[in-house]
Amino acid sequence: MLGNGMQFTLMGLRGDIEGFSAPELGIITSGYFAGFLVGARYTPVLISRVGHVRVFGALGGLMSAGLIAFPLLADPWAWTALRVMLGFCMSGIYVTAESWLNAQSTNETRGKILAAYMICQTVGIIGAQWLLTLGDAATSVLFIGASILVSVSFAPILLSASPAPATTVSRPMSLKDLFSSSPLGAVGIFFLGAIYATQSGMGAVFGGQTGMTANAISLFVAALFAGALVFQYPIGWLSDRIDRRKVICGSAAIGGGFCMIGFFAGDNEFALLAAAFIAGGMTTPLYALLLAYTNDYLTSDEMPGASGGLVFVFGAGAILGPLLTGWAMEVTGPFAFWLSLGATFAVIAVYALYRMTQRAQMPVEETDSYISVVPGATPVAAEAASAWAADNVEADVADDRATA
Numbered sequence: 001m002l003g004n005g006m007q008f009t010l011m012g013l014r015g016d017i018e019g020f021s022a023p024e025l026g027i028i029t030s031g032y033f034a035g036f037l038v039g040a041r042y043t044p045v046l047i048s049r050v051g052h053v054r055v056f057g058a059l060g061g062l063m064s065a066g067l068i069a070f071p072l073l074a075d076p077w078a079w080t081a082l083r084v085m086l087g088f089c090m091s092g093i094y095v096t097a098e099s100w101l102n103a104q105s106t107n108e109t110r111g112k113i114l115a116a117y118m119i120c121q122t123v124g125i126i127g128a129q130w131l132l133t134l135g136d137a138a139t140s141v142l143f144i145g146a147s148i149l150v151s152v153s154f155a156p157i158l159l160s161a162s163p164a165p166a167t168t169v170s171r172p173m174s175l176k177d178l179f180s181s182s183p184l185g186a187v188g189i190f191f192l193g194a195i196y197a198t199q200s201g202m203g204a205v206f207g208g209q210t211g212m213t214a215n216a217i218s219l220f221v222a223a224l225f226a227g228a229l230v231f232q233y234p235i236g237w238l239s240d241r242i243d244r245r246k247v248i249c250g251s252a253a254i255g256g257g258f259c260m261i262g263f264f265a266g267d268n269e270f271a272l273l274a275a276a277f278i279a280g281g282m283t284t285p286l287y288a289l290l291l292a293y294t295n296d297y298l299t300s301d302e303m304p305g306a307s308g309g310l311v312f313v314f315g316a317g318a319i320l321g322p323l324l325t326g327w328a329m330e331v332t333g334p335f336a337f338w339l340s341l342g343a344t345f346a347v348i349a350v351y352a353l354y355r356m357t358q359r360a361q362m363p364v365e366e367t368d369s370y371i372s373v374v375p376g377a378t379p380v381a382a383e384a385a386s387a388w389a390a391d392n393v394e395a396d397v398a399d400d401r402a403t404a
Helices: 002-018 022-050 052-072 076-104 110-134 141-153 175-181 183-209 214-239 244-263 269-295 303-332 336-356 379-403
Strands: none
Touching: 002 022, 002 052, 002 076, 002 110, 002 141, 002 183, 002 214, 022 052, 022 076, 022 183, 022 303, 052 076, 052 141, 076 110, 076 379, 110 141, 110 214, 110 379, 175 183, 175 303, 183 214, 183 244, 183 269, 183 303, 183 336, 214 244, 214 269, 244 269, 244 336, 269 303, 269 336, 269 379, 303 336, 303 379
């Protein structure tokens, strides 16, 4: 995640140096999520054909090579192709790692293991922003550093004596069935995909176009992810105790409100960092909220397919978000970054309010447990989290009956 987190911000830093426009950088950003979506679907097929370790090693080698290739190919279309490849590789790496963690965990430990895994992902991305301050984006040093980190990270897995787990991903639920089961879950996760991809891919572009220094851009992007570490637990705690739609609406409204603060902040760095911290801090909990809310209306047998469907819908939104934001930044200026985010948060908040008038509240004691799943998780992690939540509820019900 240190290596992967570096390349996200490097695209904006080096792209600005190369003179790429905001729409071009939006296309490059979307390329990653397009590759990620394909990788989540087809990596299990590759693993079934040639084996777990071979796929893991091949994807790691391709990703390491791709990172080094960026400074050699200063062309937007070449970068887009490389980003598609990196997205595919990273998705496959996630599938492999998540399958391994899931296979090594039990019902008692799965929740803690998944939570620790998600924390490692977020901390890795934040730490990567600090590493970017150690070099110059105009040279190849940072790209080489990211490549080295990625290469080194595979050694513990490739040299491990642990047996490789079986990797299976359930067939995604159809979009029609997913929307019928949970309209708010399907619509919300689509727009959240646009928010997450815009924050992670276009944040550095915004910083470059507004004249921030490289160090300030790194701090700004780190703030977008740091908020998740602070708000994940309190929002999750609250969602297990009141109507989740209220928490979804409130979180989206807060995110949208701070985006407006960012829009009017101008060159006030403190206000920009505060807006990034709070708006970014609402994004990750919203993903887990929408996943948990969708699971509340599904049976245990339906959850795996729904998780795959939600990942697909999230990916579709992630592809579209940077494209629209890049175009808006080109037409109206860099602060359209905040307008795009704020408008998308507002759509989620308003739709959650609307859904509260269309469906009665589910009793809190019948809802599944909340678990911190970060945006960009593959169906493997989403399915594991859903299974853990369902098992947790069943265990609580059994305990209540025993007590009675």
